[in-house]
Amino acid sequence: MTLVKRGEIWWYDxxxxxxxxxxxxxxxxxxxxxxxxxxRRRDLxxxxxxxxxxxxxxxxxxxxxxxxxxxxxxxxFRGVTFAEYAIGHVTRHLGDELLVDIDEAAVLGYQSSRxxxxxxxxxxxxxxxxxxxxxxxQGDVIRASLRKKKKLKIPARRKIGKAYDADETDRMRQLSxxxxxxxxxxxxxxxxxxxMRDAExxxxxxxxxxxxxxxxxxxxxxxxAGDGRTIPINSILYPSLTTQYxxxxxxxxxxxxxxxxxxxxxxxxxxxxxxxxxxxLTARWKRLTV
Numbered sequence: 001m002t003l004v005k006r007g008e009i010w011w012y013d014x015x016x017x018x019x020x021x022x023x024x025x026x027x028x029x030x031x032x033x034x035x036x037x038x039x040r041r042r043d044l045x046x047x048x049x050x051x052x053x054x055x056x057x058x059x060x061x062x063x064x065x066x067x068x069x070x071x072x073x074x075x076x077f078r079g080v081t082f083a084e085y086a087i088g089h090v091t092r093h094l095g096d097e098l099l100v101d102i103d104e105a106a107v108l109g110y111q112s113s114r115x116x117x118x119x120x121x122x123x124x125x126x127x128x129x130x131x132x133x134x135x136x137x138q139g140d141v142i143r144a145s146l147r148k149k150k151k152l153k154i155p156a157r158r159k160i161g162k163a164y165d166a167d168e169t170d171r172m173r174q175l176s177x178x179x180x181x182x183x184x185x186x187x188x189x190x191x192x193x194x195x196m197r198d199a200e201x202x203x204x205x206x207x208x209x210x211x212x213x214x215x216x217x218x219x220x221x222x223x224x225a226g227d228g229r230t231i232p233i234n235s236i237l238y239p240s241l242t243t244q245y246x247x248x249x250x251x252x253x254x255x256x257x258x259x260x261x262x263x264x265x266x267x268x269x270x271x272x273x274x275x276x277x278x279x280x281l282t283a284r285w286k287r288l289t290v
Contacts, residue, residue, distance in 0.1 A: 003033050012037035021098075044100055062102065062134075063095030069134045081203075086127040087134075089114065099135060104142055107131065111154060121154035128152070182247060182269060183262045183276055189240040194231045202275050206248075207257025211241060248272075 002013045006024075010033035013022045021044070025036040066087050074080050093110055094102060107128060114124045132139030146152040176185040190201050200218050208217040214233040233241060248255055252263075252272050264274035 003030060003037070012040065014041070044098075060099055061095065062097050062099060063091050065099060065134050066091045066095065082126070083130065086123070086130050089119070089127050090131045090134075094131070099138065102131075102135065102138075102142075104145055107142060107146065108151060115154070121156045125153045125156075180267060182244075186240045186244050187262070189237055193234055193237040196231065202260075202262055204261045205257065206255050206259055206261060209241060209261065211238070211245065214238060 004011045004013055008028045010025045010027055010030055011023065012025060012033065013020070014037070015021070021040065023040070025033040027033050027036065070080070070084065070087055073083050077083070090110070093113055094106065097106065110131070111124055111128065114127065115121070119127075132143045135142070143152060172188060173185075176188045179185065187201055190196055194201075194216070196204075196218065203219055204216070205219065208219060210216065211233070215230050216233060218229050218231065244261065245255065248261075248263075251269065252259070256272075259272035260275040262276040263269040263272040264276055265271055266277070269276070
């Protein structure tokens with residue numbers, strides 16, 4: 001055991017398995033610090049032996065487990081964007097924690113932290129699903145307990161769609177034309193004429209827009225049936241897409257199939273290899289509908 005004093009506070013520093021444990025005791029007393037170190041060892045050993053799984057996994061940092069999980073996920077599944085997004089948030093909050101230390105309280109704390117960041121309940125539920133899956137048997141135990149207590153999932157807020165009349169639609173068109181965003185008018189036109197989901201619109205790439213044959217093709221969709229479906233470009237949507245095409249060539253000097261129709265960057269788009277951030281497009285959209 002090694003105790004180190006930093007300022008007035010004692011820290012312990014020891015090896016457990018292949019992992020270095022270096023934490024504050026939050027005490028100015030060396031006697032209390034020794035007791036805290038011994039208790040920490042007992043807690044680790046209890047977790048180490050409590051669930052019958054590969055021992056090395058129990059004393060790994062979550063960020064290491066997450067990295068390995070994502071590598072395997074990329075090999076097995078086609079769509080990894082949301083998995084990377086969800087696991088990225090989990091790693092940001094809990095990445096420095098040992099698996100043995102992640103319990104029900106840690107999961108509930110994660111839910112609260114993400115809600116404070118204004119994350120949607122549905123997104124948080126998916127993030128927790130990934131977290132517990134990565135934790136394997138330990139995650140199964142936590143999942144069962146939280147489900148029994150009815151705390152596993154955060155109730156999603158139910159949104160009722162609103163139908164806009166002709167005057168409201170025309171008002172939104174006029175406002176979108178005045179918007180500083182080069183995206184919002186085309187996004188509105190596509191919403192009204194292509195029936196695409198927000199995520200499908202945001203992730204649309206030029207290689208899937210066929211202006212010559214007047215149709216576009218959806219990439220990854222929320223449902224398997226939606227993947228790859230074709231949508232006619234009608235006489236209202238066509239001018240908007242050709243205007244975007246002209247603006248795009250002027251802005252980026254080129255158009256490549258893998259580049260996004262709605263490029264990343266605010267207030268001025270600057271990276272066509274990445275799609276526009278959802279929060280930026282949503283914020284502009286809300287200004288039209290209030």
